[in-house]
Structure formats: structure tokens, C-alpha cells
Amino acid sequence: MSIHDERKAKLTQVLSGAGLDCVVLFGNAWQNDYLRYSTDFAIVEGDGFAVFHRDGAAQLFLESSAEAQRAKVECPTVEVTFAPDLVEAIAGHVKRLGNRAIGQAPLAVMPMGLAALAAGSKLEDATALFDRCMFIKTPAEIDAVRRATKIAEDGYEIFRDASRPGRTEYQVIAEVEAYFRDRGCPENFQIMGSGGVEMMGMHPPSDRKLKAGDLVTTELTPCIDGYYSQICRTLVIGEPTKAQQSAYAVFVEAMEAGKKMLKPGVTAADVAHAENDVFRAHGLGEYTTAKYTRVRGHGMGLFVDGVPAILEDVETVLEENVTVIVHPNTYHPEVGYVVVGDSMVVTKGGSEMLGSFTSELQTVGA
Amino acid sequence: MRRGLLAWSEKETPKAALEARVARVQAAMKAQGFDALLAYTNFPRPATVSYLTHFIPYWNQGLMVMGQEGLPTILVALSNRVRGWALETCHVEDVVCTPRIGADAAKVVKGFADEIKKIGVVDADRLPNGLAQPFRQLFGGIELVDATDLYTTARSPADGPEIELTRHAAAIADAAIDEARTHGFERASALIGVIDGAARRAAAEEVQIAVAPDLVQGTDFRRFEGDAALGATYAVRVTVAYKGFWVRRTASLSRGEAPASWADAAARLRAVTTGLGTGAELSDRMNSTFKHWSAVGPVGGHPLADLADQAAKYRRIGAGSVVSLSVNTDLSDGPWLGGGAVHLAAKPGGTAQLLFA
Structure with missing residues (x-):
């Protein structure tokens, strides 16, 4: 089993245990760990969001077209979207997820635009869940x-x-x-x-x-x-x-x-x-x-x-x-x-x- | 992290140039009634703060705050032991090293005026909620208004130091690629190593390299964790920053004789870019010559944001600004990828200047 498959298995188990249907993750080259853990993508330019679902499916929203092209090649199992208006795109996606149980991480750097645009969607703080996954290594x-x-x-x-x-x-x-x-x-x-x-x-x-x-x-x-x-x-x-x-x-x-x-x-x-x-x-x-x-x-x-x-x-x-x-x-x-x-x-x-x-x-x- | 040279040379970026940039933004703030302006920074998103102050965080995050008068103050989540380094690399009122960036920044803003009524934020939607909250608390639920357009308008046209430093970044990229041309690489990692080393030895602040390892197999760029064999023809995308200004250079390379059609393709790229003028008709001109192309440039804190491509226009392109163009075209003897930075004319009728060899 690859590292990525190990992580996916661990995450699906953790989301199930926490009663979450999916989790919205934010990252960039500085704070890349949450995106990498969930999608295996190493973002270099701009910001990005990942949505990781309890069944192991993952989506990436990237504001850089160059990064989106690269993610499609480097992470073929992930659904990749080039989103020049990144926050708007992820907020729209969150709204479409409806009343599912959604987590978000890492809370400390989550952009304020998401909170404003996704008003009405309840995003539960899942930072500690992720941090625990990343703390103990396989x-x-x-x-x-x-x-x-x-x-x-x-x-x-x-x-x-x-x-x-x-x-x-x-x-x-x-x-x-x-x-x-x-x-x-x-x-x-x-x-x-x-x-x-x-x-x-x-x-x-x-x-x-x-x-x-x-x-x-x-x-x-x-x-x-x-x-x-x-x-x-x-x-x-x-x-x-x-x-x-x-x-x-x-x-x-x-x-x-x-x-x-x-x-x-x-x-x-x-x-x-x-x-x-x-x-x-x-x-x-x-x-x-x-x-x-x-x-x-x-x-x-x-x-x-x-x-x-x-x-x-x-x-x-x-x-x-x-x-x-x-x-x-x-x-x-x-x-x-x-x-x-x-x-x-x-x-x-x-x-x-x-x-x-x-x-x-x-x-x-x- | 940013681990190239981060140093401020007053010769290259005079204090007067930084102060003039700040003054342009402050004039716009006064005209639009902003009491304070905030700009977030981290090393992937440093462009606004580096443009106004020359400060670039090698790690972690920071917030620049600026009133209608005076130099900006930077609050950064770095150890106080690097404050001296930070002060040496920028022109600001102060650098405050603190783990409570938002709360301490709000206190600085409180001192800007007797009553703070309107606070602008460059890239407002990206400001971490945790940094925004202390402002709402201290200023009674004040709305943080997006000021990206205010900043973007004040930023163009490019000033003298911006043009010269961008030209220097482009020269670093060209020289690094030229050094790679002299080797007969068989592995992507060897190619990347030579380009990266050459650019950093030439004082690049940042170097990012992606490779399309075999143009016969495909033209998608990859960042390698590991290695890949290079085909007879391959392409590199080299992104270089120097003293806060970024360029992207794309080049097709061959292990033996270059395909005959490449010289014509390069000539077409040069012809279309010099004819861009102010960039007002950039999309039409590029679409008339190339099926696949893209233009990137600074937008807020993002140093190379997507501006336009063959499918759409994403952002306004300012006259007199610097953009990096990339093209991907099918030729009779295979694909060719190329591109580089262009300084667009500031006024209609002017000529765009190529910043790549």
C-alpha cells in the first residue's frame, strides 16, 4: 500500500468515527500539509482547497492554472478544478454539499471569505482530527x-x-x-x-x-x-x-x-x-x-x-x-x-x- | 520556504521608490475614505507587501498595516531574534515579531486616527479569519472592505525599479536555461539541479522548476519528486524571483539538433509579443497566433496569478505592467513550448518590451 493509500484509509476511518461526511481543507506552499495528506498534491503556487469525502474521493480547487494542470497529471485519482476565483468556487461547492456534516481545517488560516460566502453552511472544526492523523506516523x-x-x-x-x-x-x-x-x-x-x-x-x-x-x-x-x-x-x-x-x-x-x-x-x-x-x-x-x-x-x-x-x-x-x-x-x-x-x-x-x-x-x- | 537571497539593496530599490509606491496607495486611500489598509503576506503570497515595503517573509505569515500617512508597519509571526534581519531587508515604520498578529495589528491601526471607520484589505477574501477577528472585536464589528482594486490601480504602470528588477530576474532565468543547454541531460533531475543551482548562485530569491520530460509523449509540466528520463525534446518552465519581482520563462530544449520549426515558432512569439502594445488586445492577438497560451502577473499578493488564457480573461491587465506569457503550439515536427516576461507599453501606440532572450 502506498503512503497516500495508507493516509486515505486512515482518513476515511477518522471521518467515519467523527460522523463527518467530508472535510474542506485549505493550503498553500507554506501550510501544505493538510492538502498533501488528503490528496498527495504538493502545491507550489497560489492557494488551494481540497474536499476529502468519507468514501475516499477527493477534489482539488486550485487558483493557478499551471498548478491545476500539474495536479491532473500528478494526482490522477483526484478531481481537479482550476478556480481563478478560488474562494467563490469552494464556497459554492460547500453550499451544494447541502446539509451534510462538513469539517474544515486548518482553522487558524482558513480564509475569511469562505466563512462569509458559505454563511449558512455549518463547518465544524476538524483541525484536531487531522493533526492527530499527522502526529502518529505509519x-x-x-x-x-x-x-x-x-x-x-x-x-x-x-x-x-x-x-x-x-x-x-x-x-x-x-x-x-x-x-x-x-x-x-x-x-x-x-x-x-x-x-x-x-x-x-x-x-x-x-x-x-x-x-x-x-x-x-x-x-x-x-x-x-x-x-x-x-x-x-x-x-x-x-x-x-x-x-x-x-x-x-x-x-x-x-x-x-x-x-x-x-x-x-x-x-x-x-x-x-x-x-x-x-x-x-x-x-x-x-x-x-x-x-x-x-x-x-x-x-x-x-x-x-x-x-x-x-x-x-x-x-x-x-x-x-x-x-x-x-x-x-x-x-x-x-x-x-x-x-x-x-x-x-x-x-x-x-x-x-x-x-x-x-x-x-x-x-x-x- | 524562501531560501534564496532575501536582501534589500537601496541602490536597486531606493527608499524614495518605496515611499512613492506607498504615497500612491495612500492617495487612493484618502480618495476612497479608507482609514487603514491591511495586506496579508506569506512566502507564497508576498507580492503586495514586498512591493510596498520590500519585506518578504521566508517562513510563516505576517500582516502589513498602513494608515493614510507614514510608512507601513509589519507584524510577523517570526522569532524576535530575526527582527534585526527583517528590519535590514525592508523600509517600514517598524517590524513587530509576535504570535498575536491580528490583535497586535489592530492595536497599531487604532493609533492611525481618532475614529477608525473604514478598513481596506488587499485580497480580503484570503485574510485568515483568525487575523480578521481581532479587528472586528476592537472596532465594534467593523466590515473589512476589499481594497484589491485600489491597490492594483495604484500599482500600475510599473516603475523604474520594478522594470529593472524584473529584467534582472528574467536575465537570471535566461542564463540558467542557457547553462542547461550546454549539457546533454538524460535525466530530469540533473537538468533541474543545474538550472536551480545556476539561478540561486546568481542571487535569485526563488526558483521553481517544472519539466515536460518528453515532448513526444506530452506537454504537461511536472514537478519531480524523484526522476524521469528526458526524451529527445523536452521543455522547462522556470519561475524566478529577484528582490520581490517574478518572471516565468518557458523553453523547449533538445538533446541533439533542435527541430527545424522551433526557430520560426520563437520568431512568431517574439513578433506577437512586441506587437502587444499596452496589452489592451492581448487576448485577440495571442488567439490569432497560438491555440494554447496563458498570461500571468501580479494580482494582490499573488506574484504570478492567471490573467488570461485562450479560454478567458480572468483579471484586468494594466497598461505598463509586466506579464509573463507562455505558449504551447503544435508544429509539423512536434510541439513547441516557449514564453517569457513582457513589459507592456504604458500608453497606446507604445511598444511592448521583451524581457527574455
């Missing part, structure tokens, strides 16, 4: 994340070798992107940073030129069959200083503590505490706060930055077959922003690292 989904992890690690080697003095950040990322496309990987989430103590975080690649002594950080997140996996690593251009080496060692210790904590039944907060306790033990507790860092890891799958956020106040319970990255990335006052992170799957008895890349501080010649 074996085929875990395999896709594992394959994405492999290409992430290969991509990191390209990134490391491209990080040479005199090159701009965007030129370094261009090498990684070219490599991914050549490997048949169409999408990647990647931010980076370069410099020293002035570097407070990561961002899209700039035109800053790398230089000897720089710490160069990246989180690199290719997508295979729609599933993302991430690797975070730090490298030094030239010989690492003692400060860089000892700072980095704290991050590896924190990552390992988080990974060790990861098992069914623990919460995201437990994992975050395990990571942050290492920083606190080294007198760096201040740098685990929102002033210096966003999250200590997060879920991964069809959405690159999925639930749960690994934070000390997130009580989501982790279960078997959940995929996450554990990354205690933050600022270190002596060397700047440092990252290290591994992608993991929660297993019956604990957790398993999806890749095998060394956690050692990377170096390239100056």
Missing part, C-alpha cells in the same frame, strides 16, 4: 522521514564543503539546493548563520561573505515524498578555538540528554527540561529562554515545524511512531549562536536516531 511515513534524513546528512556534507572563505551565504546554499534537485528532492527548509558572538540566531542566506574563524550554523531540512527531516550542525572555518570546542560540547551533551529522555509517555516538556538542565548545570540557564532561543526541538512530518514544540511548558505526550528533532540550539555568550540536532522516531521501548551523522564539531579549511 511505517511508510517513518520510512519517508528516514529517507529524508539520509539526504539531509548527504546535503550537510555538501554544505560543509561549500562553506569556504569568500563565498556568500546564498552561494553556499545554492550548492546544497542544486545537489538536492539533482537527487530528486524538490523542497528544503534551510536557514543559516555565520560569524561570531554577534550572531544571535539564524536567518535565510544573506550576501555576507564567510571568513576564517567563523562559526557557520545551519538547519537543513529536505523533503522526500512530502516528508521533512532535519539535521542541525555547526562548523568552524579553520581550527576551532578552545572556547568554540567547549561551548559546542555543552550543546552535544544537551542534545544527548534530550534524546535519552525521548520515549513513549514522556511529554515534550520532559525532553525540553532534560536539554535545558544541561545548560543550567553549566551556568547557561539564561540562554534557554525565549530571549535567546525559540524551541528545543519540534515535530516533523508533512510540516517542517510540526507539533509538538519541545518547550518546558508544552505537555503534549509523546507516543510511539512520533517523529521529532531534538535541537538545543541557542546563543552561547562566548562564541555566538550554536546548533546541533538529530532527527528521531519514538519507538516502543524508547527512541531511535533516524540518521547516523557524527555530532562532532565540523571543520573546514580556512
Whole structure:
């Protein structure tokens, strides 16, 4: 059974259980996971809606004619409509569905035009149902994340070798992107940073030129069959200083503590505490706060930055077959922003690292 | 996510140009009685906000708010640690990093006037309901009025920086395709890799590539997750953004000698596009020459929305605007696909300028 067929089977079961006849899903290249889960279409341009029915039938409404043409070829079992007036088209469709039990997701980004035009149609919030489906991965989904992890690690080697003095950040990322496309990987989430103590975080690649002594950080997140996996690593251009080496060692210790904590039944907060306790033990507790860092890891799958956020106040319970990255990335006052992170799957008895890349501080010649 | 170069060069996009764009929109706001204007942004739908401020979110979502005076403020759901980066890449009153975009944006709007009576929204039907709700709450159930036409009218004709940056985006696409022409590719992924890398090394903000891998088998474009063998003739559709401006270039390529008829088809495309003038008769002119064609360009936040094709006109095409045309035609020795960006004349009698080689 293909990943898409697995997902369809799961969804039909979930809709039946919830008493829903169909669900209306919104998406675009940023928030693509709901469309992808229900139709297997990877939208690139414009916005789109999917309607997934309890019998497994699916329809796509796309505002871009180029995307509609592509969807017809790439998703032959889905009924595709080019809808330049997208919201009007989906609202009309919803009205024609009449008094059926209809869900909608994701509620947070559902366009207000739909609510206005489909007034009178009761659209029940189905976001939690979908999020639950996407949270627990099937074996085929875990395999896709594992394959994405492999290409992430290969991509990191390209990134490391491209990080040479005199090159701009965007030129370094261009090498990684070219490599991914050549490997048949169409999408990647990647931010980076370069410099020293002035570097407070990561961002899209700039035109800053790398230089000897720089710490160069990246989180690199290719997508295979729609599933993302991430690797975070730090490298030094030239010989690492003692400060860089000892700072980095704290991050590896924190990552390992988080990974060790990861098992069914623990919460995201437990994992975050395990990571942050290492920083606190080294007198760096201040740098685990929102002033210096966003999250200590997060879920991964069809959405690159999925639930749960690994934070000390997130009580989501982790279960078997959940995929996450554990990354205690933050600022270190002596060397700047440092990252290290591994992608993991929660297993019956604990957790398993999806890749095998060394956690050692990377170096390239100056 | 957007992972090409996102950087603001004042040399390429002077502050004065951004301020002039904002002033044109504000003049229209005053004329139509709008106290505030909202524009939503995310990386697939960045065009309105990038046009007015140069800000492009690499990830997540944001909202631009603007009063009748002053520069816009951007509220974005990114970490406060990237606020410095955001401020470096745009010309605004402020960038506010917040998870409560709608609520915090409504508070900024409240400061625009003693009484807020009318709020306009570019692409109003797409504004996430969750972002709209705080405005209704703070302003007593105020109606959020669609202001897409107001914005679109103020946006054309294209100004100098828009034309130059679009020309640059088109040159990046041309050069990337030219680099691919020099290889004898057998796999789609190798072709895509070379084009993508070449465009990003040339500082493209975004590159999107689709391939019709074997024109003998069909002319449908696909985005590849994996690979496919290339036929003797194939086509690429390369979409490139540079500093907020987007073009689409379509090209047919061959592994050996190109079919003899291709040069004539390319000449016909060039002839019909230069004759487009202001674009007022675009559909008639294109229909007289090509059975299948399409025109895309910026509409609200969508950087390359469908404007017209052989079947219908979808949006008004502004004189002096930039559109990307694509054609698909059957020739005696097989299909040919081509196209690129065109800068339409601003006034009747003017000549359209081709922005592709």
C-alpha cells in the first residue's frame, strides 16, 4: 500500500468515527500539509482547497492554472478544478454539499471569505482530527522521514564543503539546493548563520561573505515524498578555538540528554527540561529562554515545524511512531549562536536516531 | 520556504521608490475614505507587501498595516531574534515579531486616527479569519472592505525599479536555461539541479522548476519528486524571483539538433509579443497566433496569478505592467513550448518590451 493509500484509509476511518461526511481543507506552499495528506498534491503556487469525502474521493480547487494542470497529471485519482476565483468556487461547492456534516481545517488560516460566502453552511472544526492523523506516523511515513534524513546528512556534507572563505551565504546554499534537485528532492527548509558572538540566531542566506574563524550554523531540512527531516550542525572555518570546542560540547551533551529522555509517555516538556538542565548545570540557564532561543526541538512530518514544540511548558505526550528533532540550539555568550540536532522516531521501548551523522564539531579549511 | 537571497539593496530599490509606491496607495486611500489598509503576506503570497515595503517573509505569515500617512508597519509571526534581519531587508515604520498578529495589528491601526471607520484589505477574501477577528472585536464589528482594486490601480504602470528588477530576474532565468543547454541531460533531475543551482548562485530569491520530460509523449509540466528520463525534446518552465519581482520563462530544449520549426515558432512569439502594445488586445492577438497560451502577473499578493488564457480573461491587465506569457503550439515536427516576461507599453501606440532572450 502506498503512503497516500495508507493516509486515505486512515482518513476515511477518522471521518467515519467523527460522523463527518467530508472535510474542506485549505493550503498553500507554506501550510501544505493538510492538502498533501488528503490528496498527495504538493502545491507550489497560489492557494488551494481540497474536499476529502468519507468514501475516499477527493477534489482539488486550485487558483493557478499551471498548478491545476500539474495536479491532473500528478494526482490522477483526484478531481481537479482550476478556480481563478478560488474562494467563490469552494464556497459554492460547500453550499451544494447541502446539509451534510462538513469539517474544515486548518482553522487558524482558513480564509475569511469562505466563512462569509458559505454563511449558512455549518463547518465544524476538524483541525484536531487531522493533526492527530499527522502526529502518529505509519511505517511508510517513518520510512519517508528516514529517507529524508539520509539526504539531509548527504546535503550537510555538501554544505560543509561549500562553506569556504569568500563565498556568500546564498552561494553556499545554492550548492546544497542544486545537489538536492539533482537527487530528486524538490523542497528544503534551510536557514543559516555565520560569524561570531554577534550572531544571535539564524536567518535565510544573506550576501555576507564567510571568513576564517567563523562559526557557520545551519538547519537543513529536505523533503522526500512530502516528508521533512532535519539535521542541525555547526562548523568552524579553520581550527576551532578552545572556547568554540567547549561551548559546542555543552550543546552535544544537551542534545544527548534530550534524546535519552525521548520515549513513549514522556511529554515534550520532559525532553525540553532534560536539554535545558544541561545548560543550567553549566551556568547557561539564561540562554534557554525565549530571549535567546525559540524551541528545543519540534515535530516533523508533512510540516517542517510540526507539533509538538519541545518547550518546558508544552505537555503534549509523546507516543510511539512520533517523529521529532531534538535541537538545543541557542546563543552561547562566548562564541555566538550554536546548533546541533538529530532527527528521531519514538519507538516502543524508547527512541531511535533516524540518521547516523557524527555530532562532532565540523571543520573546514580556512 | 524562501531560501534564496532575501536582501534589500537601496541602490536597486531606493527608499524614495518605496515611499512613492506607498504615497500612491495612500492617495487612493484618502480618495476612497479608507482609514487603514491591511495586506496579508506569506512566502507564497508576498507580492503586495514586498512591493510596498520590500519585506518578504521566508517562513510563516505576517500582516502589513498602513494608515493614510507614514510608512507601513509589519507584524510577523517570526522569532524576535530575526527582527534585526527583517528590519535590514525592508523600509517600514517598524517590524513587530509576535504570535498575536491580528490583535497586535489592530492595536497599531487604532493609533492611525481618532475614529477608525473604514478598513481596506488587499485580497480580503484570503485574510485568515483568525487575523480578521481581532479587528472586528476592537472596532465594534467593523466590515473589512476589499481594497484589491485600489491597490492594483495604484500599482500600475510599473516603475523604474520594478522594470529593472524584473529584467534582472528574467536575465537570471535566461542564463540558467542557457547553462542547461550546454549539457546533454538524460535525466530530469540533473537538468533541474543545474538550472536551480545556476539561478540561486546568481542571487535569485526563488526558483521553481517544472519539466515536460518528453515532448513526444506530452506537454504537461511536472514537478519531480524523484526522476524521469528526458526524451529527445523536452521543455522547462522556470519561475524566478529577484528582490520581490517574478518572471516565468518557458523553453523547449533538445538533446541533439533542435527541430527545424522551433526557430520560426520563437520568431512568431517574439513578433506577437512586441506587437502587444499596452496589452489592451492581448487576448485577440495571442488567439490569432497560438491555440494554447496563458498570461500571468501580479494580482494582490499573488506574484504570478492567471490573467488570461485562450479560454478567458480572468483579471484586468494594466497598461505598463509586466506579464509573463507562455505558449504551447503544435508544429509539423512536434510541439513547441516557449514564453517569457513582457513589459507592456504604458500608453497606446507604445511598444511592448521583451524581457527574455
